[in-house]
Amino acid sequence: MTTIREVMTSEPITVRPDHSVQVALELLIEHRISGLPVVDGDGVAVGIVSEKDLLRLFSDPTAPNVGAIMTRTPIAIDVDGSLVELFDCLMAHDFRRVLIEERGRLVGLVSRSDLMPAILSALQGRSG
Numbered sequence: 808m809t810t811i812r813e814v815m816t817s818e819p820i821t822v823r824p825d826h827s828v829q830v831a832l833e834l835l836i837e838h839r840i841s842g843l844p845v846v847d848g849d850g851v852a853v854g855i856v857s858e859k860d861l862l863r864l865f866s867d868p869t870a871p872n873v874g875a876i877m878t879r880t881p882i883a884i885d886v887d888g889s890l891v892e893l894f895d896c897l898m899a900h901d902f903r904r905v906l907i908e909e910r911g912r913l914v915g916l917v918s919r920s921d922l923m924p925a926i927l928s929a930l931q932g933r934s935g
């Protein structure tokens with residue numbers, strides 16, 4: 808069976824709460840991604856900043872930094888958790904990615920699109 812470690816993006820691109828929103832936008836655009844984990848100096852996830860968070864800048868462009876607009880206390884799953892737990896989490900919440908932790912530190916990220924190959928493999932296994 809496929810594991811979280813196999814589907815996650817290891818060492819995701821991150822920002823810190825004190826980074827400017829411009830830095831976050833530049834990273835999203837450059838890497839063609841839709842969200843960034845926000846970590847403290849110890850690599851602990853303290854938030855997540857998504858395109859949706861950044862869209863708010865259109866109506867309120869005064870945000871001083873990422874920490875002012877990020878979604879705080881993001882949901883994270885342990886790297887040794889099950890894919891079922893990960894699927895359930897994404898189905899129960901209206902977000903596109905889940906942070907993956909190991910011993911309390913961010914080690915990866917799984918987006919909805921990262922799970923598509925696992926779903927295809929499961930479907931092919933049923934039919935074959």
